[in-house]
Amino acid sequence: MLVTLALVALEPMTLRRGGTVTVTEWALFRDGRRQDGVGYPEAVDAARSGDGFVWVGLSEPDQERWRKAAADFGLHPLVVEDALDPRPSPKLAHYDGVVSMVLRTVRYVRHEGPERNEMLDTGALTAVAGAHFVLTVARGDPGTLDLALRRLEEQPKLLAQGPTALLYTAADVTVDGYLDAAEEFEEDLTEIEAAVFADVRDNQAERIYRAKRELLTLRRAVLPLSHPVRELSQPAPGILPSKIQAYFREVSGHLDRVHTLLAGHDETIASMLQANLAQLSVSQNNDMRKITSWAAIIAVPTAIAGIYGMNFRHMPELRWELGYPGVMLLMAAICLGLYWNFKRRGWL
Template structure:
């Protein structure tokens, strides 16, 4: 038999257009500034990255400070080629969400510090937005310092480094101190704001006959817990860095880092104290609400008890019996009403005497 001919011919497959490669974003899109320091003094103008590297290589005691805002993987890979940054550092920078730490890779030092930003509860609609955290990373090498910020507003701190000429002459590692000092000072300012807020919450809880907002207390406790997670690991990280990396953190710079560590410990202890106070406020608020509910139930029970006696008398005389005492008495109705109100008055006096009403 001859082979069967298919009724429909197979349609030729359409060729798929080649996938478009994403357009690489230039490094300059993520750069906040690029400054050069020579002998502890910053040059006034900003440079392009290649120009800064070339200028630094012409001086013995010079380094470039490059500040970036949330670079992507392609941008960091290009910068890693220019500055010979370790691959593990590049991965941590791009992934972000790191704990405060100080790590060393050969002659490069990688530091992570979390930032904390406070906004007054009157300025935000949701109490969960009172405290927001970000992340600032610092990579230092023999001739460069790179700061990377993720969801963290950072001012230009080059002037702060220039003011401390002794520290700036140490080299690029001084940038780590300037960044850490700025962020830890922000911790102390936020602690002052939170101290005022916690004092106001205490006044609300312990002021008589004032409405208690337990949700607000819980939201503040949750925000403070987030802040604790951000700042508590910093002090141990700084202590470990000063002990294990003394060759990179020279003696004059270690004194400044110890001051930052002390301030970080103070801020951590204050925030921990606020957390404990808020826990006590939550317990006190729950107890106060329970006592108020008990008092309300006692008042309701007293009112119901006052109404029970007249109801009982009215119920008895509402029964349809033919032979009952005082049914035909002329003053029976008046006397029964007087007895009802008298019983209610006696019960009211007794309840007030025992503070039920």
Template sequence: MSVVAAFLYHEGKRLRPVTLIDPACEHIAKDDFVWIGLSQPSESELADIAGNYGLHRLAVEDAGNGHQISKLDVYGDQLFIVARTAHLEGDHIAYGSTAIFLGKNFIITVRQGSARSHSELRAHLEITPELLREGPDYVLHAILDFIVDGYFPIVEAIEEDVLKMEQRMLAAFLTREEVTRIFTLRRELVRFQRVLGPMLEVGRKLVNLQLPRLDEASKPYFRDLLDHMLRVESAITGIRDILISVFEASHLLEQQRQGAITRQLAAWAAILAVPTAIAGIYGMNFENMPELKTQWGYFVILGVIAAVCIGLYIRFKRSHWL
């Protein structure tokens, strides 16, 4: 059974459990509301709850699809929201979605994929009935805030990884595996931004538009929610800039290292060219060559070779080629 929790609340306190086709839900008192949580429900379960609460067919279809982007739609006097979820599972990001139906005296959530359970959130709200007394629109804010709060550990983990890589780059050259990790992190950031972008649009609509089932008293909560989203966006932008800087700096340092190696090789090649050239000339088998019969010619040639090589070495050393 995919029904995780389904209860009727009266003045912020749990009154009794309800079913998907509970006929009493058609006559809920003004100060009461129903909160139903579903996880990967079947088509028949969605059909039952749609019939009992008058949910729009298109919204129900979207709720059953776990690959929808975040969005906000209005169907008559009901509000339908899809919120993409993301949280860390080990060293990778797990994505899911939560569809939310907000209507007269009810809120229904449908979780798909790796979306986290709302059990802890529900328990927290139930021990603070003054919050639940605010009604379904406050529960909507609490659920969305719960989803957005799941983004922060992802940002912190990626930021920590990137900063460690930046320090590693300043201390030594990045390995091939570390460069590959840079591209992996960049790809994860791009995917995460694609999740966050539509969520920001949902947050702006909740703050700026006049929507059914949301009164002005709930606006401050949604402004706070939007502020959290903007903080996540700002952090992602900063991390992306650092990541680009790390890659570019690593590439520049690698070019400098290769240039230094090339200069060293060229300097040693020039130094070795002197004895090679002199030895090659005097190694030719000719009878009439200058200095061949000189008593001190051998030592003179060695001295010339040593002097030229030492002179070149000093010159290259001063030029920072060696």
């Protein structure tokens, strides 16, 4: 049975509870088909009565808008509070047959020119799925939700599984975004690694620490999601249909791959940092050797000139006609000898 997903932008409307809520997008499905010509209040009533299911999407809602929308579907107060958190952590909760999942979206932005690339924590997506409805609250970049909806359009059999299909698709798109970011991040690590071991070496500590910070940004989004995805991929009656749980096992596999990539990136960054510090230490030692060598060479004429500059009346060779050229030749010979010795040892 083919299901067509329609996204309809609406103006603020009056609900049965007497309040108003701005619904960004919504769609009603009955028997696997979109129902045209049905108003939002009628769609909510149909979902309440079990006559089809409705998807409602809100973007950047304030507390009043979200609470009134949640009240139409009788959501648990804790679900409402999770969606209102401005900086939510990825998590999974289920209350009275309703599954709530919070996702953090991350993307990697490549800049042209001298600007640095950066990992962006672009927002959060909360998806709340019941037996006959699914509500989504998007904060920040709405690209994840848009892509998830497009994927559902292309997979009508998956959409026919009901509201939790959007839960899976949103998680799948989010984890795919993590994979893309991790792979693009790896390209930058390769560039930094090449710079660390280049013939012309500069201090790459700033770039390495910046990469470390970006890796932490990605890890903060990825690591908390492991437990929710693992829980949804395991048999748990009353939470998800068995077919959707099978899809989540695939998401769990992708997430494990992200963990493997991030662990490898962390080891690469640690190795580059150690190599960079070792090179700095070697460079400083070389500089100290050069300074010490030149100081030793300069000390010879300084010492001889200082001795003969004391102007005592009775000093050897003061009245010798060849004294001046003899001392100059002596200083030059000693300095050249020291220079040759230091050069042979690699200090200069």
